Structure formats: C-alpha cells, structure tokens
Amino acid sequence: MKGNLKLSSLFIALLGVFLFTTSFQNLYAQNAKKNKVRLKAYYVKIMNEEVYFDINASSRIDNKNVNVANIDLTVYNEYDDEKIELGTIKTDMNGAGRCVVKDFNSIKPDSTNSYNILISFKGNEDFSRASKRLTFRNANIKANLITKDSINYITASLLDVSKDSLIGDASLTVQVQRLFQPLFVGEEFYITDESGTIVVPVEEGIPGVDGNLTIEVVLSDSDDYGTVKAIVIAPIGKPIVDESTFDQRKMWSPRNKTPIFLLIFPNIIIFGMLGLIVYLMFNLFKISKSKTKTNIYLKQKT
Amino acid sequence: MKNYDKLLNDLAPRKFGKRGAIWTIFLIVIIVAGLIAYIDQVIKGQVVTNMRDYALWGIYISNFVFFVATSFVGSVTVAILRLTNNTWRTPLVRIAEIISLAAIVMAGLTIMIDMGRPDRLLNLFIHARLQSPITWDVIIVPTYIVFSFLLLYFPLLPDLAILKKHYNKTKPKFSKWYGKLALNWTGSNAQKAIQEKSIKIIAIMIIPIGILLQTIDAWLFSTTYRVGWDSTNMGAYFISGAFVAGVGALVTMVWIIRKVRKLESYITDSHFDRLGKLLVLACLIYLYFNINEYLLPIFTAPVQEDIHLNALVSGEYAPLFWFAQIVGLILPIIILLFKKGRKPLPMFIVGFMVVIGSWWKRYIIVTPTLLHPFLPIEGVPESWHHYFPSLHEWLITAATLAMALLIITIMVRYLPVIPIQRTADEQEFLKTNKNTES
Numbered sequence: 001m002k003g004n005l006k007l008s009s010l011f012i013a014l015l016g017v018f019l020f021t022t023s024f025q026n027l028y029a030q031n032a033k034k035n036k037v038r039l040k041a042y043y044v045k046i047m048n049e050e051v052y053f054d055i056n057a058s059s060r061i062d063n064k065n066v067n068v069a070n071i072d073l074t075v076y077n078e079y080d081d082e083k084i085e086l087g088t089i090k091t092d093m094n095g096a097g098r099c100v101v102k103d104f105n106s107i108k109p110d111s112t113n114s115y116n117i118l119i120s121f122k123g124n125e126d127f128s129r130a131s132k133r134l135t136f137r138n139a140n141i142k143a144n145l146i147t148k149d150s151i152n153y154i155t156a157s158l159l160d161v162s163k164d165s166l167i168g169d170a171s172l173t174v175q176v177q178r179l180f181q182p183l184f185v186g187e188e189f190y191i192t193d194e195s196g197t198i199v200v201p202v203e204e205g206i207p208g209v210d211g212n213l214t215i216e217v218v219l220s221d222s223d224d225y226g227t228v229k230a231i232v233i234a235p236i237g238k239p240i241v242d243e244s245t246f247d248q249r250k251m252w253s254p255r256n257k258t259p260i261f262l263l264i265f266p267n268i269i270i271f272g273m274l275g276l277i278v279y280l281m282f283n284l285f286k287i288s289k290s291k292t293k294t295n296i297y298l299k300q301k302t
Numbered sequence: 303m304k305n306y307d308k309l310l311n312d313l314a315p316r317k318f319g320k321r322g323a324i325w326t327i328f329l330i331v332i333i334v335a336g337l338i339a340y341i342d343q344v345i346k347g348q349v350v351t352n353m354r355d356y357a358l359w360g361i362y363i364s365n366f367v368f369f370v371a372t373s374f375v376g377s378v379t380v381a382i383l384r385l386t387n388n389t390w391r392t393p394l395v396r397i398a399e400i401i402s403l404a405a406i407v408m409a410g411l412t413i414m415i416d417m418g419r420p421d422r423l424l425n426l427f428i429h430a431r432l433q434s435p436i437t438w439d440v441i442i443v444p445t446y447i448v449f450s451f452l453l454l455y456f457p458l459l460p461d462l463a464i465l466k467k468h469y470n471k472t473k474p475k476f477s478k479w480y481g482k483l484a485l486n487w488t489g490s491n492a493q494k495a496i497q498e499k500s501i502k503i504i505a506i507m508i509i510p511i512g513i514l515l516q517t518i519d520a521w522l523f524s525t526t527y528r529v530g531w532d533s534t535n536m537g538a539y540f541i542s543g544a545f546v547a548g549v550g551a552l553v554t555m556v557w558i559i560r561k562v563r564k565l566e567s568y569i570t571d572s573h574f575d576r577l578g579k580l581l582v583l584a585c586l587i588y589l590y591f592n593i594n595e596y597l598l599p600i601f602t603a604p605v606q607e608d609i610h611l612n613a614l615v616s617g618e619y620a621p622l623f624w625f626a627q628i629v630g631l632i633l634p635i636i637i638l639l640f641k642k643g644r645k646p647l648p649m650f651i652v653g654f655m656v657v658i659g660s661w662w663k664r665y666i667i668v669t670p671t672l673l674h675p676f677l678p679i680e681g682v683p684e685s686w687h688h689y690f691p692s693l694h695e696w697l698i699t700a701a702t703l704a705m706a707l708l709i710i711t712i713m714v715r716y717l718p719v720i721p722i723q724r725t726a727d728e729q730e731f732l733k734t735n736k737n738t739e740s
Contacts, residue, residue, distance in 0.1 A: 255431040262432050266441075273445050276507060280452050283500045287459065288485035290492045 034123070035059045037068055039132035041119050043226030045104070047141055052100040053134070055119055057091050059127065067095030071121060075099045078116040078133075079108040086117075104138075113137060113162035134226075138162060141172070141230035143217040145202075152202040152236045154185065156217040158192050158228075166196025170219060174200045177214040177231075185215065208237030306726060313722045314468055315715060316563065326711060329704045336701020339694045340415060348418050350694040355679050357672045357689035362416035364664040365699050368547065369409035369706065370443075370519045371540070371660065375548030376402025376450050377512025379580075381505040390576055392728060393568045393720045397559060398552050399454040400719070404709035405551075406450050406515075410443045412702050435525050438518045446508075446515050453504045456497055460723035463487035489723075516541045523667070529610040530599075530671040539591040543663065545584040546631070550656030553577050555710065557650035559719055568720050571646060578644030581656070585635045592627065610674040618688070619670045622662050630659010 040056040053075055057068040071091050076083040086107070089097035101107060109115050114135050123129035143156040154174050158167045171189040175182035183206070190198040198217075206213055212235050219228040245252075249259045318326065343350050353360045379398040383391035414420050430437040462484035469477040487493060520540035523531040533539070556577070560569040596614075599607050614623045634652045637643035643652065669689050679686075691699070713719075 251433045253433070255429065255433075258432045266432055266438070270441060273507075273511070276503065277445075277448050277452075280456075280500055280504065283496050284455075284485060287487065287493050287496050290490060290496070 034128040035061055035126060037071065037121055037127045037130040039073070039119055039121065039130055041117070041132050041134045042221065043117070043134055043136045045139075045226065045228045047143075047228070047230040049231075050100055050102065051104045051107075052098050053117065053119070055089065055091070055097050055099065055132075057095045057097075057121070067091075067093070068127065069093045069095055071124065071127065073097060073099075074120050074122075076118040076120065077107045078118050079110065083118065084108070109138070109162065136226040137224050139167065139219065139222075139225035139228050141217050141219060141228050143215075143230040143232045145215070145232050145234045145236070152204075152234070154200045154202055154215055154217065154232065154234075155197060156200075156230060157195070157197045158219060159196065160225075166192075168192050168194045168196050170196070170222070172198050173216075173218045173220060174198070175216050175218065176206055176208075177216055182216065202234070202236060204236075205238050206236075207240050209240055211235055211237045211239035213237040305729065309726055309729070310464070310468055310722060312565070312568070313718045313720050313725065314465060315718060318715060322562070322711075322715075326708070329708045329711065332704035333701045333708065336698045336704070339697035340701070343415075343694055343698065344420065350692060352689055352692040352695065354686040354689075355682055356675070356686050357669055359416070359668050359672060360689060361665065361691040361695045361699050362412055364661075364668040365702060366409050366412040366416065367519060367664040367668065368661050369405045369412055369702075370515060371544035371547040371664070372551045372657075373402045373405035373409060373446065373450065373548070374512050374516060374541070374544035375405075375552050376453060377508050378545055378548055379552055380453060381508045381512075384501070384505045385509075389728065390573060392724055393565070394552065394556060394573060394577070396454070396457070396717070396719055396721055397555055398548075399450065399457075400710055400713045400717070401548075401551050401555055403447070403450045403454055404706045404713070406443065406447050407709065408702050408706040410447060411705070413439070413443070415698055415702070435518060435521045439522060442511070442515050442518050446511055449504060449508045449511055452500075453508055456501050456504065457721060457724070458717065459484055459487045459493075459497060460489060461718045461721060463489070464722050465718065512544075513541060516544045523671075527676070528671050529606045529674050529676065530667070533595065535591065535594050539595055542584065542588040542591050543660070546581070546588045546656060547660035549577065549581045549584050550634075550653045550660060553581060553649050553653030554657055557646055557653065559714060560646070563714075563719065565720065568725065574646045574649045575641070575644045578638045578649055578652075581649075581652070582635055582638035585631055585638070585656070589631055589635065592631065606674055606676050610670060613670050613674065614666065619666060623666055626659045626663040626666055629655050630663055631656075634659075 036059060038058050038060070040058075042054045043051070044054060045051045055073060055075075057071055057073070058065050059068050060066075069091055072088060073091065074088045075086045077086055084106075086101055087099045089099050091097045107115055107117075114137055117134040117136075119132045119134070121127070121130045138161040140159045140161055141156055142159065143154060146153050146155055156172060156174070158170050158172065159165070160167050170192045172192060173189045174185040176185060185202055185206075186200050190200055192198055202213075202215070208214075212233055215232045215234050217230045217232070219225060221227050247257075249257045251259065251262075253259075339350075351360060375398045379391070380395045380402070384395065414423060417423065426436070426440045430440065432438075462480045466477050466481040466484055469480065517537040517540065520536040524533055524536035526532075553574070556569060556573070560566060596611070599611060603611060613619050634656050637648060637652050642648065673687060673689060
C-alpha cells in the first residue's frame with residue numbers, strides 16, 4: 001500500500017514537471033521575438049520573351065545579414081483596391097526567388113499608368129510578416145542591327161508605352177552575352193538622344209558560336225522603368241572554331257577512346273608479366289614432379 | 303656433420319618465448335582495434351575520417367606510399383645483390399624478401415581502406431581506363447605481390463625440404479606442412495636447374511617491376527597538377543626515397559631478428575658495416591633529390607608554390623618537415639659516415655630513425671600539397687583548410703602497420719630467416735677452399 005502511494009506520488013510529480021515545462025515553453029514561444037525579413041525586388045522585362053520579378057529575402061540576425069531560405073512569398077498586382085495574385089515562390093538557399101509572368105498583359109496599371117506590385121510574406125515561426133511594394137512604368141526597347149559603309153551598328157530606341165513617346169537622356173548599355181559576364185560593346189553606357197535613340201558601332205572580330213553574337217541593349221534598374229532588355233542575334237562575329245578533342249583518342253578521353261600506343265605497350269608489358277608468372281608457376285609444378293636425385297645434406301640427415 | 307647439426311639447430315624456426323608471445327598479442331590487439339574502427343568507417347562512411355574536400359588523401363595514402371616504398375627493399379637488396387653475386391647478402395636476403403612481401407601486401411590492403419566504397423573494388427578492373435595512373439597502380443601492385451612471393455618461395459624450397467626431415471620425428475605435423483610446401487624437393491640436378499633459372503628470371507624481372515611500382519606511385523601524384531607534385535623529378539625522387547625506406551627497414555629488422563634469434567655468428571658486424579654503406583649511399587642520393595625538389599621551386603615559385611614552401615619550411619608543417627629531413631636523412635648520413643656508426647646498435651638506431659623519418663616524409667609529401675590547391679574551393683568551413691587524422695584513421699593506420707609486423711613475425715616464427723641450404727653450401731665451400739689451400 002505504501003509502495004503504491006509512493007509510485008502514484010512519483011507519477012504525479014513527473015506529470016507535473018512535464019506539464020509545467022510544456023506550458024513554460026509555450027509561454028516562451030509566444031513571447032519570443034521573431035526576426036524581421038527584408039525583401040528586395042527587381043522588375044526585369046526581356047523584349048518579346050518574358051517578364052519576371054527577382055526577389056531576395058534577408059534578415060539581420062546576431063548583427064549579421066543572413067539570407068532567408070525556404071520561405072513562401074506571394075506576388076500580387078495591386079489594382080483598384082484589388083489584389084490579383086500573379087504567383088507564389090519559395091526562396092532558395094541564397095534567399096532568392098524568381099516569379100515569372102508569362103503574359104505581361106495580365107498585369108494591370110493604375111490610373112497613372114503605373115504598375116503596382118506587392119510581394120508579401122505571411123510570416124512563420126521564426127520570422128514576422130513582411131511585404132515589399134514595387135512600382136514601375138512599361139517601357140520597350142526596339143533594337144536593330146544595321147550596316148553602313150561596311151560598319152555594323154546597333155540602333156536602339158527606348159519607348160514609354162503608356163505615353164507612346166520616346167525617352168531621351170536615358171542611359172542604355174550595349175553588350176554581348178557571355179557565360180560569366182557580358183562583354184561591353186564600345187562604352188560602358190550610351191545616353192539616348194532627343195529622339196530616344198542610340199547608334200553604337202560594333203567592332204569587328206568579336207568571337208561568337210557559328211559567328212553569331214547575342215547582343216543585348218539594356219536599360220539597367222531604372223527608377224521608373226525597372227530593367228528592360230532587348231536581344232539582337234547578329235551574324236557578324238568571328239566564328240569560334242571548335243577545337244574539341246572529344247572524339248579523339250587522348251590521355252583524358254574515356255576508356256573506349258584510349259590512345260592506341262597506350263593500348264599496345266602497356267598490354268605487351270601486362271601480358272608479358274602474366275606469361276612470366278604462368279611460366280614460373282609451371283616451373284614450381286615441374287619441380288614438384290621431378291625428384292630423382294637427393295641432395296647431399298638431405299642424404300646425410302636421413 | 304656436427305657443424306651441419308649446429309647450423310640446422312641455429313637456423314631452424316624456433317617457438318616464441320614469453321616476449322615473443324606478448325609481442326604477438328600486442329600486435330593482435332592493435333589489429334582488432336583497427337578492425338573495429340574500419341568496420342565503423344564502412345558503416346558510417348568516410349565522414350569518420352578528417353578527410354574533406356581539401357585533404358581528400360590523408361594518412362591512408364601516405365601510409366600506402368610508405369608501404370610501397372618499403373617493399374622496394376626486395377628489389378634492391380635481394381635482386382641487385384643476387385645478380386652481382388655479392389656473397390655477403392646470404393643471411394640478409396630472406397629477411398629482405400619477407401619485409402618486401404609483408405609491405406606490398408599491406409600496401410594493397412591500405413589502398414582498399416582508403417576507398418569510400420570498398421564493395422566497388424571490382425569496378426577498378428571492370429571499368430579500368432588505361433590512361434589512368436590508378437589503373438596502372440591496380441595492375442602493378444598485385445604483380446609485385448606475386449613476384450615478391452615467388453622471390454621468397456623459390457629459394458625457400460631446399461630449406462623447406464630440410465625442415466621436413468628435421469621435424470620428422472619431433473614435430474610430425476610441422477614436418478607434414480613443410481613437406482607439402484617443399485613441393486617434393488630432393489635437390490636433384492633437374493630441380494636445381496629449374497630453381498636457379500627461375501630465381502634468375504625473378505631477380506632480373508623484379509628490378510624493372512620494382513622501378514615501375516615506385517614510378518607509378520610517383521606518377522599518381524605528378525600527373526595531378528598540384529603544387530609540390532607537378533615535377534618531372536618525381537619518379538626518380540620516389541625510387542631513391544624507397545631505397546632509403548627499404549634499407550632502413552631492413553637494417554632495423556635484421557638487428558631485432560639477430561638479437562631475438564641469437565644469430566650473431568651468422569649476421570656479423572661486417573654485415574652491418576656493409577648495410578651501413580648501402581644506406582648512406584641511399585641517403586646521399588635521396589638528399590640530392592630532396593635538394594632538387596625543394597630548392598629549385600624556391601627560385602622559380604609562383605604564388606601558390608611559395609605558400610606551400612613556406613608552410614613546409616617555416617609554417618604549419620615545419621616541425622614535421624625538418625624532423626623528416628634531419629632525423630630521417632641528414633643525421634643518418636653523418637652517423638653512417640663514421641665506421642663506429644656502422645656498428646650493430648648504432649645501425650639499429652639509425653635504421654629506426656630512417657623508418658620513422660620516411661613515414662612522416664610521405665605524410666609531408668601528400669597532405670600539405672592538398673591543402674594548397676591552385677584553385678581554392680569556395681564556401682568551405684575553415685576547419686577543412688587543415689588536416690590532422692581522426693582517431694579512426696590513427697587506429698586503422700596503426701592496425702595496418704601492426705599487420706605488416708605480424709606477417710613478418712609469423713614468417714620469422716615458421717620460416718628459416720637465414721637460408722639453411724645456402725649457408726651450408728657456402729660453409730662447405732669455405733672449408734673445401736681452406737683444405738685445398740693448406
């Protein structure tokens with residue numbers, strides 16, 4: 001009886017400790033200070049291709065800027081007190097995500113012809129809710145390749161679509177697309193004239209696959225228009241000669257393309273060695289089968 | 303006849319005493335500890351080691367290179383001395399052959415230990431690329447094991463037959479085994495002719511095979527474009543280093559076996575003197591290659607090479623680097639240049655210094671280079687920039703060294719460490735010569 005009482009008291013005490021610590025944790029969790037998420041957003045339009053929003057999420061934790069990975073963000077188009085959802089994304093390990101809008105016409109402007117985008121984060125256990133607003137106007141770049149007096153030029157015009165007017169005094173960059181970093185054509189940037197146009201000569205001899213240069217005309221991160229990019233495929237480059245040894249028998253080729261000399265000589269050595277080993281084993285066999293005359297010391301011992 | 307009986311009693315294998323038994327148990331304990339660590343490594347993966355993206359070759363590979371180097375003693379001491387008909391080699395050759403076989407067998411095992419997935423070992427043969435030095439290594443190591451075994455086995459045949467007779471009455475079980483291994487050896491002219499011819503072929507062939515083995519081992523490194531490895535000197539550098547490690551190991555083992563088995567009348571001071579001269583020659587050649595290897599890059603070093611050399615000469619690896627150079631090379635040369643330094647005990651100490659120095663030297667060749675790549679790896683933890691073996695690695699490596707010593711111990715226990723037949727032949731020859739002269 002006494003033993004039962006002790007056991008039940010112990011059980012109640014343990015249960016008490018468990019419940020207390022659980023509720024304490026809940027209290028602590030409610031009071032815990034959540035970190036703030038900082039959102040950055042960029043609007044990018046590629047002519048005749050796609051429109052997307054590049055978004056970065058970061059947070060200041062322990063006096064360090066940390067990328068916030070794996071959070072869900074929703075992108076809305078704000079229009080007449082309405083919020084039209086354009087898509088949702090999840091940030092990657094670098095806290096980055098891209099929301100692609102397939103049809104630009106699905107985004108609606110306000111009365112001032114500005115497009116208002118809201119990026120919203122609902123918050124989670126670690127981070128409090130956050131949002132970011134982005135406003136831009138629609139601009140187009142029309143770019144062409146022309147040849148005058150055997151010199152190739154890129155001409156580009158920057159147009160405000162809502163006003164249907166060309167934009168002067170804006171800086172455009174002309175560059176050739178490359179794997180790691182674009183290659184500037186001429187100056188780092190060119191300012192559009194009164195008619196919103198630039199004319200940039202393209203120097204000869206820029207290498208390109210099959211002689212094609214992918215030339216970009218870019219309005220970079222403009223306050224009013226975001227980033228707008230027009231791409232021109234120009235067959236004016238110096239063709240890159242493929243010097244690949246992929247199909248040749250080289251030291252770095254796969255095993256089915258081993259150089260012939262490396263098949264012949266090492267195999268001669270390998271099979272020569274194997275032949276010798278077989279011969280020596282055979283000699284051991286011959287020794288075991290040949291026992292005619294006894295050695296002097298063995299005789300003496302026996 | 304009396305002399306022959308004494309010779310047989312002196313040279314026939316003998317049961318271990320108390321010290322021998324303790325030594326064997328000690329080795330077995332280390333091996334078991336290593337085996338447990340290895341099983342854990344296989345289960346958990348190589349995360350239990352301290353090898354990471356930078357130091358992807360660690361203590362296992364340096365240990366492998368050490369074993370490969372030590373196995374060279376079979377080619378040098380045995381084959382060269384045999385072919386040049388140096389009669390003083392007789393009491394030393396079998397010990398050298400035993401070390402050679404034990405070392406190369408353990409080299410083969412060590413390389414398997416370094417494999418993350420040892421169950422895929424067969425893929426090395428099935429998917430072998432002849433362009434890869436790894437493939438050459440996979441081919442040459444088993445070949446060298448076979449030739450080392452045959453180099454030990456062929457000269458053993460007459461001795462095994464003698465032991466069969468010797469133990470016929472006292473230990474019939476032993477006698478039966480020796481008889482089986484002796485392959486019906488009677489010492490007939492036909493058998494002798496086949497044996498001598500075979501030994502000559504092996505003695506000739508094991509020299510190029512040994513050189514190939516060391517060179518391929520060196521090319522494993524020098525075909526990789528890395529600071530400290532990218533050198534045309536590497537093949538010769540490794541061969542000379544193997545010469546030093548091999549003869550150093552031989553000197554040490556010869557002294558221990560001589561003392562334990564009381565073979566002072568067979569392995570004399572003169573043998574140590576000659577081995578000392580061989581070792582000092584090896585050390586001088588290796589010193590020359592070391593100067594080539596380290597001095598020239600000091601003049602021509604690009605930035606990365608400079609960082610690497612600084613780490614060796616005055617940085618993180620300086621204590622080990624100077625230990626390997628001074629204790630493993632320079633001090634032995636100074637000691638061995640004096641006749642007193644070539645006496646048995648000093649020779650043992652020097653041999654031991656050389657072996658320890660040689661082991662750390664391989665560590666110095668492998669690890670610091672990996673920590674100084676031409677293209678640094680981005681975004682790795684700071685700890686990956688340094689390497690020191692984990693407990694698992696130490697246990698497994700100690701076990702491989704213990705296993706090599708156990709193979710040698712077992713062979714010393716059951717085989718005549720000094721060729722009985724050949725020693726008897728030589729003593730008979732000397733006696734006949736003396737009689738003729740008188």
